[in-house]
Amino acid sequence: MSSINLQGKVAIVTGASSGVGLATVKALLAAGCSVMGADISPAPDSIQEATTFAFTQGDLTKPESPRALVEACQKKFGDKIDILLNVAGIMDSFASVETVTQAEYERVMAVNLNAPIWLMHEVVKVMKVHKSGAIVNVSSKAGMSGAASGLAYTTSKHGLIGATKSTAWLLKSQGIRCNAICPGAVATNISAGVDPSKYDMQSLAALGPVHALQANAQTGEGVLSPETVANVLLFLASDLSKDINGAVLPVDSGWSVV
Numbered sequence: 309m310s311s312i313n314l315q316g317k318v319a320i321v322t323g324a325s326s327g328v329g330l331a332t333v334k335a336l337l338a339a340g341c342s343v344m345g346a347d348i349s350p351a352p353d354s355i356q357e358a359t360t361f362a363f364t365q366g367d368l369t370k371p372e373s374p375r376a377l378v379e380a381c382q383k384k385f386g387d388k389i390d391i392l393l394n395v396a397g398i399m400d401s402f403a404s405v406e407t408v409t410q411a412e413y414e415r416v417m418a419v420n421l422n423a424p425i426w427l428m429h430e431v432v433k434v435m436k437v438h439k440s441g442a443i444v445n446v447s448s449k450a451g452m453s454g455a456a457s458g459l460a461y462t463t464s465k466h467g468l469i470g471a472t473k474s475t476a477w478l479l480k481s482q483g484i485r486c487n488a489i490c491p492g493a494v495a496t497n498i499s500a501g502v503d504p505s506k507y508d509m510q511s512l513a514a515l516g517p518v519h520a521l522q523a524n525a526q527t528g529e530g531v532l533s534p535e536t537v538a539n540v541l542l543f544l545a546s547d548l549s550k551d552i553n554g555a556v557l558p559v560d561s562g563w564s565v566v
């Protein structure tokens with residue numbers, strides 16, 4: 309059992325089928341939380357539907373998805389939603405402003421920025437009724453640096469930090485907190501979403517020395533585990549962090565100081 313107690317709380321977690329989202333769902337369940345997971349991919353075999361876990365499969369960029377997800381959560385767990393963890397995300401091909409395509413830019417922005425915003429838009433309607441809620445958005449080192457990813461991913465993750473800060477300030481009187489985390493490289497399947505033959509190799513070469521300051525791509529040394537990141541999400545979702553609002557927290561073993 310986790311030392312963070314979330315008994316009686318209800319959480320929505322996006323990106324629940326893999327990586328950080330999946331580790332977070334497991335950590336929340338271990339802490340006694342009821343969890344509605346959401347993902348475009350099917351629910352993972354390692355988590356079964358139960359009294360404290362339900363799953364909604366769908367593309368969160370579809371205009372109807374945020375409302376449908378909130379309704380599914382309320383149908384399963386009742387009116388209250390205490391926690392929203394916007395974890396779902398995709399990476400880009402490291403394309404620069406010169407090489408990015410409109411299709412890649414629009415998809416990355418839709419998944420990494422627009423979907424979390426529209427889900428917050430729906431969830432805060434529920435949170436404000438109870439004058440309480442904790443939202444955490446998963447940004448990235450690329451949300452604070454121009455030298456960690458391509459233009460599309462970098463822009464989306466910078467934007468998510470802006471959306472986090474705006475929400476933190478404008479909804480604090482409603483009892484709603486909103487924070488962001490900025491992980492460094494995490495051992496997940498995120499790179500499987502982009503065909504390596506489509507990588508912008510010139511940009512990647514320019515990013516390589518910066519990446520090497522956190523982790524060794526060959527040995528994996530320095531790469532974070534999804535569980536490490538999940539623990540930080542749990543803390544920011546819990547009342548232990550009740551006075552932290554609008555924070556942008558690096559989770560990268562110090563990479564952010566560079």
Ligand SMILES: NC(=O)c1ccc[n+]([C@@H]2O[C@H](COP(=O)([O-])OP(=O)(O)OC[C@H]3O[C@@H](n4cnc5c(N)ncnc54)[C@H](O)[C@@H]3O)[C@@H](O)[C@H]2O)c1
Nearest residue numbers: 323326327328347348367368396397448493494496497498
């Ligand atoms: N892995 C890293 O190195 C790293 C570093 C910094 C930040 N992040 C961020 O962490 C978050 C989690 O990523 P991860 O590393 O666990 O990757 P992951 O690929 O293991 O998990 C991401 C999940 O998001 C889901 N998803 C993608 N598009 C979706 C959509 N349109 N609708 C619903 N679900 C969708 C995927 O199916 C997947 O299950 C992302 O926001 C990512 O940008 C990851």
